[in-house]
Amino acid sequence: MIELKNVTKQYEVGDQIIQVLKGISLKIRDGEFVGILGASGSGKSTLMHIIGLLDSPSEGQVLIDGKDASKLSDNELSKLRNHYVGFVFQQFNLINKYSVLENVLLPALYSKEKLPFDPTNRVLELLSKFGIYDRRNYRPNKISGGQQQRTAIARALIMNPKIILADEPTGNLDTKTGEDIMDLLKSLNKEFGLTVVIVTHEKNIAAKTKKQIFIRDGQIVKKYL
Amino acid sequence: MKFLSFLIGASFDDFRRNKVRTFLTSLGIMIGVLSVVLLIAFGLGLRNYIEQQFEELGTNLLYVIPARLIGEGGGLQAAGAAAIPRFEEKDVAKLEKIENVDFAAPYFETFSNVEAGGETKYTQVSLGDENMNSAINLEADIGRLFTKGDVDKRAKVVVLGPSLAEDLFGAKEAAVGKTVRISEQNFKVIGVIKSKGSGVLGGPGFDTIVYLPYKSSLRINPNKKFSALYIRVKSEGTIAQVKRDAERELSKTYDIDDEFQVVEQTEFLSTIASIFSILNGILVAIGSISLLVGGIGIMNIMYATVTERIKEIGIRRALGATKTDILSQFLAESVILSVFGGAAGLILAFMIVAVIQRFFPAEVNLLSVLAALGVSSAIGIFFGVFPARRAANLVPIEAIRYE
Numbered sequence: 197m198i199e200l201k202n203v204t205k206q207y208e209v210g211d212q213i214i215q216v217l218k219g220i221s222l223k224i225r226d227g228e229f230v231g232i233l234g235a236s237g238s239g240k241s242t243l244m245h246i247i248g249l250l251d252s253p254s255e256g257q258v259l260i261d262g263k264d265a266s267k268l269s270d271n272e273l274s275k276l277r278n279h280y281v282g283f284v285f286q287q288f289n290l291i292n293k294y295s296v297l298e299n300v301l302l303p304a305l306y307s308k309e310k311l312p313f314d315p316t317n318r319v320l321e322l323l324s325k326f327g328i329y330d331r332r333n334y335r336p337n338k339i340s341g342g343q344q345q346r347t348a349i350a351r352a353l354i355m356n357p358k359i360i361l362a363d364e365p366t367g368n369l370d371t372k373t374g375e376d377i378m379d380l381l382k383s384l385n386k387e388f389g390l391t392v393v394i395v396t397h398e399k400n401i402a403a404k405t406k407k408q409i410f411i412r413d414g415q416i417v418k419k420y421l
Numbered sequence: 422m423k424f425l426s427f428l429i430g431a432s433f434d435d436f437r438r439n440k441v442r443t444f445l446t447s448l449g450i451m452i453g454v455l456s457v458v459l460l461i462a463f464g465l466g467l468r469n470y471i472e473q474q475f476e477e478l479g480t481n482l483l484y485v486i487p488a489r490l491i492g493e494g495g496g497l498q499a500a501g502a503a504a505i506p507r508f509e510e511k512d513v514a515k516l517e518k519i520e521n522v523d524f525a526a527p528y529f530e531t532f533s534n535v536e537a538g539g540e541t542k543y544t545q546v547s548l549g550d551e552n553m554n555s556a557i558n559l560e561a562d563i564g565r566l567f568t569k570g571d572v573d574k575r576a577k578v579v580v581l582g583p584s585l586a587e588d589l590f591g592a593k594e595a596a597v598g599k600t601v602r603i604s605e606q607n608f609k610v611i612g613v614i615k616s617k618g619s620g621v622l623g624g625p626g627f628d629t630i631v632y633l634p635y636k637s638s639l640r641i642n643p644n645k646k647f648s649a650l651y652i653r654v655k656s657e658g659t660i661a662q663v664k665r666d667a668e669r670e671l672s673k674t675y676d677i678d679d680e681f682q683v684v685e686q687t688e689f690l691s692t693i694a695s696i697f698s699i700l701n702g703i704l705v706a707i708g709s710i711s712l713l714v715g716g717i718g719i720m721n722i723m724y725a726t727v728t729e730r731i732k733e734i735g736i737r738r739a740l741g742a743t744k745t746d747i748l749s750q751f752l753a754e755s756v757i758l759s760v761f762g763g764a765a766g767l768i769l770a771f772m773i774v775a776v777i778q779r780f781f782p783a784e785v786n787l788l789s790v791l792a793a794l795g796v797s798s799a800i801g802i803f804f805g806v807f808p809a810r811r812a813a814n815l816v817p818i819e820a821i822r823y824e
Contacts, residue, residue: 250818251816251819270743271743274743274744277738277740289736293434293435305427306746355741
């Protein structure tokens with residue numbers, strides 16, 4: 197379970213202080229399928245980065261299974277990013293000099309522990325499941341946006357994380373491909389019991405989730421369960 | 422182990438995809454290493470060359486020079502530069518009477534125009550006797566050297582260095598029997614010496630000199646004074662005794678403090694060594710400048726490389742890479758690049774030295790190799806890792822967003 201307690205985030209731009217998050221508290225329980233909905237600039241992406249330990253709050257606490265993230269070392273945080281969370285970005289954030297297969301394999305190479313599975317086999321399994329097995333030796337910039345996002349999802353899944361965090365996962369895709377990706381994320385939650393958190397500004401995307409959190413000006417304005 | 426092979430594999434992969442960048446970075450290190458190693462190899466080569474030239478003269482030879490040239494510590498003294506010819510024929514005779522002296526020989530050198538067949542060359546003219554020929558190891562290639570008979574008869578004969586013979590007559594074979602004109606006097610060429618190599622630091626070598634009997638021309642040496650005397654001792658073991666006796670004998674006529682000095686081969690050699698330690702210092706300084714310039718090149722490319730890869734660093738951090746993982750990766754890349762560039766520079770330096778060694782005793786110095794490799798690698802590694810460290814220390818999301 198991930199719990200945020202009164203999290204704030206502010207940036208200094210020149211001599212101005214911009215308050216992005218203004219005291220957010222929420223709980224994401226294991227197995228939930230959550231949509232964080234908000235307009236551009238509402239702070240929803242920042243919120244997701246804090247949940248995913250890519251950023252740290254200015255104030256407040258992030259508790260991962262009851263442990264305070266601010267008290268963790270870089271190695272411990274890296275380990276959580278590696279094992280506990282899987283990210284899916286709007287821009288895919290694949291490394292273009294590696295093949296699809298190598299991109300998906302990358303998190304496994306950063307694992308400091310012996311893995312209970314063979315990483316290459318698992319990558320091939322995931323690629324088959326997502327219909328991009330025949331693209332395994334391609335560079336990401338040589339395949340379609342939908343295929344890139346599937347590659348990114350496969351990469352997020354390779355380490356068997358507890359939670360998938362997706363930041364506007366359909367933002368760079370056409371409607372049909374976007375729906376396919378949403379169905380894929382939905383099935384991950386339904387079939388494998390993974391916690392899935394999706395950040396989006398599109399209501400119809402958020403509507404596919406089971407629980408929605410609305411963010412405006414850095415504050416939660418509504419929760420639907 | 423697996424991570425290490427992944428790192429190395431990833432590095433090579435990165436190099437393959439960025440050939441120009443890889444080449445340029447390595448080039449900086451390569452040039453740095455090459456220039457330092459080569460400069461020092463040349464410096465050492467020059468020293469070896471000069472030492473060889475002196476050693477060829479034999480170790481049972483003493484030189485009497487008309488000033489104090491070499492100080493106590495082996496360094497050159499400024500007074501030596503103002504030396505004027507002062508020795509006379511009777512000094513030669515006195516020296517020959519010393520016990521264990523094989524012979525003493527007079528020597529005078531000057532510069533003059535030498536004309537033949539319409540060609541004129543301004544070159545060194547060396548005057549001596551038949552013993553001078555053997556003291557400086559002259560050997561006839563074509564014709565013969567002058568003899569005691571030529572000296573006594575004041576024969577108007579000369580022996581030419583091979584380069585000079587070629588310059589004046591087109592080919593050294595054509596010189597013998599011809600006439601050359603020096604100080605408005607005609608001399609018959611009786612021989613051409615075997616080549617002894619060109620001069621040091623662009624100075625005249627044995628090959629461009631005209632050798633003639635010292636009694637044959639009053640115009641060339643009107644004062645009949647000699648600029649140096651050679652003494653050959655009968656065996657190496659008697660050098661010290663002969664040197665002492667010669668000093669005692671000559672000090673009856675000349676002031677030992679500034680009018681003459683009896684010098685041994687080993688003293689010349691230690692003087693050469695002390696001159697070349699200064700020269701090598703200068704070469705190291707020049708080499709260090711090129712190493713620095715190469716280093717700045719490496720620094721720029723490394724810095725740009727890491728900066729353009731900050732986003733990649735962010736992605737890796739998001740996937741679970743620790744700061745140490747990121748540093749290891751960039752360290753591996755920098756080390757491989759440095760080793761690659763350094764090895765290329767070394768191979769090239771060894772190849773160039775191997776080619777040059779046919780003409781010149783250049784020598785690769787291990788210390789210069791280590792220093793060059795060490796400094797260029799340190800620069801490469803520092804500027805590869807320092808910006809990567811900065812990127813690894815960013816909050817991951819800031820690195821991912823970096824444009």
